[in-house]
Every structure is written in C-alpha cells, then in structure tokens.
Amino acid sequence: MGQGTPGGLNRQGGLPGDRKSDGDKKEKKFKPAAPPARVGRKQRKQKGPEAASRLPNVTPVTKCKLRLLKLERIKDYLLMEEEFVANQERLKPQEEKAEEDRSKVDDLRGSPMSVGNLEELIDENHAIVSSSVGPEYYVGILSFVDKDQLEPGCAILMHNKVLSVVGLLQDEVDPMVSVMKVEKAPLESYADIGGLDAQIQEIKEAVELPLTHPELYEDIGIKPPKGVILYGEPGTGKTLLAKAVANSTSATFLRVVGSELIQKYLGDGPKLVRELFRVADDLSPSIVFIDEIDAVGTKRLVMSSFG
Numbered sequence: 001m002g003q004g005t006p007g008g009l010n011r012q013g014g015l016p017g018d019r020k021s022d023g024d025k026k027e028k029k030f031k032p033a034a035p036p037a038r039v040g041r042k043q044r045k046q047k048g049p050e051a052a053s054r055l056p057n058v059t060p061v062t063k064c065k066l067r068l069l070k071l072e073r074i075k076d077y078l079l080m081e082e083e084f085v086a087n088q089e090r091l092k093p094q095e096e097k098a099e100e101d102r103s104k105v106d107d108l109r110g111s112p113m114s115v116g117n118l119e120e121l122i123d124e125n126h127a128i129v130s131s132s133v134g135p136e137y138y139v140g141i142l143s144f145v146d147k148d149q150l151e152p153g154c155a156i157l158m159h160n161k162v163l164s165v166v167g168l169l170q171d172e173v174d175p176m177v178s179v180m181k182v183e184k185a186p187l188e189s190y191a192d193i194g195g196l197d198a199q200i201q202e203i204k205e206a207v208e209l210p211l212t213h214p215e216l217y218e219d220i221g222i223k224p225p226k227g228v229i230l231y232g233e234p235g236t237g238k239t240l241l242a243k244a245v246a247n248s249t250s251a252t253f254l255r256v257v258g259s260e261l262i263q264k265y266l267g268d269g270p271k272l273v274r275e276l277f278r279v280a281d282d283l284s285p286s287i288v289f290i291d292e293i294d295a296v297g298t299k300r301l302v303m304s305s306f307g
Contacts, residue, residue: 105144109166113157117271118165120152127165129158141165153274186243186253193244196237203228203245211249211285229293242289252286254279258293 058070116131122138124147130136141147142164149168150156157167190200209216210224217224230238246253256276261269280286290296 108142108144109157110159110161112160113166114160114163115169116156116158116163118150118152118154118156121150129156129163129165131158131163137163139164153278186247188240188243189247190244193237193240196241199230199241200244203230203241207245207287208249211251227288239291242287242291246287246289249285249287252280252283254283254286254288255291256289257291258296261290261296 055074058067058074060067114131116129118127119130119136120128122128125141126138127141127150128136128138139158139162141150145165145168150165155169156165157169158164159166193200206225206228214224230241232238242255254276261272276288280288
C-alpha cells in the first residue's frame with residue numbers, strides 16, 4: 001500500500017457523493033435571498049362574524065364607576081340590537097303579505113289595460129264608462145279602487161276583457177291640451193294694433209276688465225260675458241288682438257285651432273273640448289282662444305259609394 005489515510009483509501013479524488021455535496025454548498029452560497037412576503041402596510045386582520053358577535057373588552061378591569069358606565073352602554077346597545085332584530089322578524093310576514101296582495105291586484109287588473117272615461121256613477125259598485133273607440137258600457141267597479149276619487153269625466157283604467165273599472169288615472173291631461181298652453185306671454189300689445197280702437201275697447205270691457213277689476217261689474221249688478229266672437233276677413237287682426245289681450249293680463253293663455261277639435265273617431269272631439277275647459281278651470285284665471293272656429297261648424301255630407 002502506498003501512503004495515505006488508514007485503510008488504503010486515497011482522499012485526493014474523493015468519492016462521487018463528496019463532489020456533489022461540494023457543488024450543493026457552492027449553489028447555496030450564491031443563491032439570492034427570497035423576497036419578503038409582505039410589501040407595504042401591514043394588512044389588517046379581517047373581522048368575521050365571530051368578531052362581530054364577540055363583546056368588546058371593558059377597561060378598567062377593577063370595579064369602578066367608569067367600568068359600570070361602559071357596561072351599561074354595552075347593555076343599551078344590545079337591547080337596541082335585540083329590538084331591531086325582533087322588528088325585522090315581525091315585519092317580514094307583513095311585507096310578504098303586502099307583496100302577495102300586490103300580485104293579486106295585478107292579476108285582477110290584467111294586462112294590458114284600456115283607458116276610458118267615467119260618464120256617470122250609478123252606485124258604489126257600478127258605473128257607466130266609455131272608451132274612445134266604442135259605445136258606453138254599464139260595468140262594475142272593483143273593491144280596491146278608491147271610490148272617493150271617482151267623479152264624472154275622470155280618466156279610468158278598464159279591464160281589457162270585461163271592461164270593469166280597475167284603476168284611476170290622477171292628474172292625467174291629454175298631451176294635445178298640454179301643447180295648447182302658452183307658457184310665455186306673447187310680445188304683441190295694444191300699441192301694435194292700429195285702426196281697431198273700438199274693437200280694443202270692447203274686448204277690454206268683455207275680457208280684460210272681468211279678470212283685472214271684477215268689482216266693477218258687481219257694483220253695477222251685471223254679469224260679465226263668458227266670451228266673445230271675433231269675426232272678419234283674414235288678416236284683419238283677430239289673432240293679433242287675442243295675443244294683445246294675453247299680454248295685458250296675467251291669465252293663462254290656451255290657444256287651439258278649430259281644426260284640431262275634429263278627430264277621426266267619434267267622441268274624441270268632445271272629449272278634447274271637455275279636457276280643454278277642465279284644464280282652463282284648473283289653471284284659472286285663464287283665456288281660451290279658439291282660432292278658425294268655423295272649421296267646427298262645417299256641414300256633414302251624406303256620401304254614397306258604389307262598386
């Protein structure tokens with residue numbers, strides 16, 4: 001045996017396992033450090049339901065007046081929470097019942113619903129109604145309809161099959177009537193009208209003075225006229241005179257053309273007239289100006305078709 005370690009083993013080359021362990025040590029020596037797990041602010045601990053149900057810590061621990069006050073405050077909070085939970089449990093059946101009642105009412109009303117007019121109230125449960133495309137009907141009024149608000153001429157909702165009254169349209173105005181209202185007073189005044197001094201004086205006495213000075217007619221003991229008719233050739237200043245009246249008074253001015261009162265279906269024209277004067281009554285004092293009223297009084301001709 002040559003020189004070396006006891007047992008005849010040469011340690012210069014070493015064992016294969018020893019070389020591997022030396023390489024592992026070198027790799028571990030140059031391996032970079034792992035990044036920190038937390039970056040930025042420290043995350044707060046999430047509070048779950050257990051933390052919400054847990055009572056707060058009361059300090060100081062020793063028995064004293066301050067501890068008693070804090071315990072009483074916690075007791076008041078717990079009593080409020082208990083009352084809130086009890087009210088929620090008590091109101092839940094009522095909300096479910098109300099939702100069920102609403103669904104029953106919707107089923108009774110049906111869909112879609114037709115819109116009509118109440119012509120006459122017979123008794124608390126029956127009425128005569130009419131629609132824009134049909135005759136008048138004697139129908140019943142359902143129990144959930146507010147009978148105190150029903151009055152002749154109001155707009156109602158009717159069932160699409162049996163035509164019974166199932167609802168009431170409150171403050172519903174025909175869109176055509178809403179367009180007739182003049183929001184801004186006209187700019188024309190009496191000074192813009194020439195050669196109509198007598199007509200201006202007459203229209204002031206008939207229209208303007210009853211609105212501005214009604215006591216004059218009461219002192220004399222006469223009733224002011226309900227309206228006037230302006231007649232004449234086209235271009236003589238009839239519309240201009242009406243605009244001047246609207247400018248000089250603070251009344252609501254409703255302007256409608258007579259041809260708009262002639263509707264396609266029977267009953268639509270009278271309904272529009274009733275709606276027009278109802279809006280004028282609600283917005284009183286008001287002036288209703290119907291231009292080209294001769295279109296309403298046209299003759300109806302009986303035409304026959306052959307073929």
